Amino acid sequence: MNKRLKAGLIGLGRIGNIHLQNLSRHPDVEKISICAPSAKRESYPRFQLYRTYQELIQKENPDILFICSPTPTHYEIIAECCQLGIDVFCEKPIDLDLGRIQELKKYIDESGIILQVGFNRRFDPDFSSLKNSLEEKALGKIYQITITSRDPGFPSLDYIASSGGMFMDMTIHDFDMCRFLTGSEISEIYTKGQIRINQELTKYNDIDTATTILTFQNEITTTIINSRDAIYGYDQRIEVFGSKGLITVDNHRINNISIADYDGKKANRPVSFFLERYALSYIAEVDEFIKTILRRGKPSVSIDDALKATEIAVYANQSLALKKVIKL
Amino acid sequence: MNKRLKAGLIGLGRIGNIHLQNLSRHPDVEKISICAPSAKRESYPRFQLYRTYQELIQKENPDILFICSPTPTHYEIIAECCQLGIDVFCEKPIDLDLGRIQELKKYIDESGIILQVGFNRRFDPDFSSLKNSLEEKALGKIYQITITSRDPGFPSLDYIASSGGMFMDMTIHDFDMCRFLTGSEISEIYTKGQIRINQELTKYNDIDTATTILTFQNEITTTIINSRDAIYGYDQRIEVFGSKGLITVDNHRINNISIADYDGKKANRPVSFFLERYALSYIAEVDEFIKTILRRGKPSVSIDDALKATEIAVYANQSLALKKVIKL
């Protein structure tokens, strides 16, 4: 029978709470301790709450640590886990700076800890089923992938300010999805980014609308169509075109009801929040992480994946700044 | 090479005009003469116009006659065609009286003329494709058929007055479709008819809403769901359920456009007029009729089909009046 794990969780924002809920129900997790500087103890009566992650580590000696705190804190915590030999699940982005991610990669490799990155969409049942189909050659030779990825509402400017920009914050999921689906690395990137929705973004040197063409070493071209604000709901679609046909992953609607009247037939809009759209993926990625820990395997989404996706985001920003195609 | 046919057309209502248009384009039709007591000559400059059908027949000696005049005139014209040996395409219903249809059947059989009845829906590409699939056993053993058949707007009370009632006027198409798809004759019928929309129908001893269960000799049960007035458009759907699966024939929408906004995703409504929904069927039934004439074959929709569908309508009216299941 499996050893049951002691888990630490750092950060109780939206994503921290999701992981807390999924860890609580996991049969291989024995105890969960939380580090959340400002959380109310009475809101989390069943858990031990700490104010610093150091204290949590010292007192609880956790087997695994979930890092859901703000991006700037990731580096230090991961580095410490490497020293102490604690396995880590870290939310994306690991860091906004490529060099620092490379350093972490070195520490991780040297320490032998397992670190999994929170690219949860790979674990979405639809997308992982798509990936399986592609591996089984259901589409033959793959030619083109189109990702339409639009957020359901404009984020706050505060959020924007510390986000690292649209490519690093939002499109990074799509970059990872392209690597995941093509099974290859990019050879070329061009991005056309614009401010079309909110002119205040000029202050933040950010954009809200972008179309990006990535070419991969295996010749597959992928197009990513992004917007920060789609009034019709969270738009998360993928189309893969190959010699044998086309696979489409469509949005998830709120329900299966439609109403027909003189104006036509109306179906409800897509679920409009990422925690709802991707709820099953958060469960699946934690299950996968814990399985990997228990059998000391290789993480399915590693620091290398974080590094590669971040590199693409850096190139995208270069293409945007130079208004040129970037060739690697 | 084929003999080219001389056609006569009686009646220039909606359906008469459709047949005129389709005959005009038919390569095997040499000449078309029209009988229409009140049509303006200048509206039909390319055709010879007569005021009585007798005059048309006498002067033009047509090979084939299309009868699109009001139902009460059908009997006399068909009887005369039997005497003169003129082949006939007659719009449904042949007559509202079963006995008179039986007499006509006798005349037709004795005369050897070909008579095809205008159950056009059998020639709709979707429904004839469905029929082919069933004959090829795509569904294995057929269990249940569901026809949803709702008109897109309430007819005028004048129309109602001379229509023969909802079963004889509207549902008769669905009765014929059930016979066509099951390839069998009914053994039992129950209908629940109601006035739900327009109470004035009480004056006409008619109904506007009905649900009918027909059981066929081969044990297939078919359900027909009717309404005289569907605000959301002309609803003409069929589902066939069998041991191997379910075939669905859906409505034809006005176009392939949809718009998504905060309220959901809206597709346009179905085409809302029978001449538009069934346009291709009117072409196909005339093609079929002319082919049958040229090779002196058996008509694909004969006086027997008219008789059987009318019989079902009579039983439906009995079931409605007696509020009972009618067993045959």
Add this chain to the structure above:
Amino acid sequence: MNKRLKAGLIGLGRIGNIHLQNLSRHPDVEKISICAPSAKRESYPRFQLYRTYQELIQKENPDILFICSPTPTHYEIIAECCQLGIDVFCEKPIDLDLGRIQELKKYIDESGIILQVGFNRRFDPDFSSLKNSLEEKALGKIYQITITSRDPGFPSLDYIASSGGMFMDMTIHDFDMCRFLTGSEISEIYTKGQIRINQELTKYNDIDTATTILTFQNEITTTIINSRDAIYGYDQRIEVFGSKGLITVDNHRINNISIADYDGKKANRPVSFFLERYALSYIAEVDEFIKTILRRGKPSVSIDDALKATEIAVYANQSLALKKVIKL
């Protein structure tokens, strides 16, 4: 703050396990004890297991009891709960005999206990949203309801033998749904039932295929189309037609992926098991029950609802036996 409840659960079949899982996560449930004569203790390490319900009640003194044992046991357990003042959630059917349900109703009324019946479909998000739309008059005056309800696989003959027959076992959910959606009681019923799939049912005096027309006192007609075995998956659709339009509740597909190739565009089949299709309804009905208990309210699905749905099943069996319309 709420009192937290002690719950007893009788029976660990499919549905018993579902309730166990949902009760375990409920914040207002303090402790769960189980009565399951043959369950292995090691499979349920976190729960106290009893072999008889009497022992469970005596030792644990539960506030609420979930009855998920076979139908014949319901009467006795409910009667005892009435004597002891224990509130009850009982799976459907309460009993196969109308007289015994009437007796239980008397006991319940006299005792003042709260009893909720497991007509879970009322709590399905799609169907409860449909009900809300109808109450808000989204469809104006309602004319016709069509329920297509087909099971995804033929049950075992053992199951059939003790099921009470298709109407009592399967259609009873649809009968309840018709009452729920129309907000009225039936005035007339006709059912056409057949054995089309498995001739062995003759031994059990049961059927596998049925079409039923119910007319309600408020003149709405509802059609229920049933089959025990749909190869294409669990088919659970409802259409409501009214003066302002048509609302359709469609099936839930396994995922949102489709593949297009030369043969067409293929979407995955509906989820094929009731526990999966109705998973959210089981959570919602337990939430509702516990809320009702805590505020001592009226149960949203009461013994009266069980009585009425069972009555319809009895009339359906009469209509089937007599091959007649039954008028009330």
Add this chain to the structure above:
Amino acid sequence: MNKRLKAGLIGLGRIGNIHLQNLSRHPDVEKISICAPSAKRESYPRFQLYRTYQELIQKENPDILFICSPTPTHYEIIAECCQLGIDVFCEKPIDLDLGRIQELKKYIDESGIILQVGFNRRFDPDFSSLKNSLEEKALGKIYQITITSRDPGFPSLDYIASSGGMFMDMTIHDFDMCRFLTGSEISEIYTKGQIRINQELTKYNDIDTATTILTFQNEITTTIINSRDAIYGYDQRIEVFGSKGLITVDNHRINNISIADYDGKKANRPVSFFLERYALSYIAEVDEFIKTILRRGKPSVSIDDALKATEIAVYANQSLALKKVIKL
């Protein structure tokens, strides 16, 4: 009453035959003469056939001329029509050389003849309805347009050889559609073109797969996704995204039938031939042309539109050759 027109038609390929059929049914066309060097007279018994266009013009003195002959012949015929004052409907592309189109533009302007270019897709009911919606601001401010345009089968290498390349032959329709929908001119273009399907294209300096991003002066970005060979049928979809929502134009399926079995629910594939998909557009563009002729109006699709679309194709080829973004 309108003057009825004498029409000449040059070329009896696929598109020439379509125009012949639509002209034959047009009430404002009195006579049609044809120039087709190799057509069999017996195939066109109702028309006067000429072997050279000069002879047709001389003998018939047509009011309007439809040019459906190979692209290299267009220049000379149009130039002659300018001299003789004959109005012209010319199939796309007018010419593969920008300079020659500019010359023709000068001749046309000087002569005062009306010339309409065969960008038929503007007249497709779906796309023209989309255009109307955009003009009525149904989407508010437009941000992004995505055109997926894939042909249903690889053309012959002979066809490729004289086609002018994929951008000039196939994508030119999409370029025109982008101008039509945005109502603006391009400011920037990047195209990623590849040979993925048929390596023989290297001999022809052509490609079979491309993704193109066009930015327009009004800041709308449009993405065009092309392939020469989609096994799943002719894929012609457009999505327009704006501040108020998303409009989708979907493919036209062969019929409205679907079949559900254990493997899922399968709808038929899109119609797989441009003459079928765009049949209504060919009728509408001829109607529009004849209306324009009769009232001596401005052509809705002029030589300027041909010029602009051809310019975009030239820039696309530049971007492809230089592997760079082209800024105007």
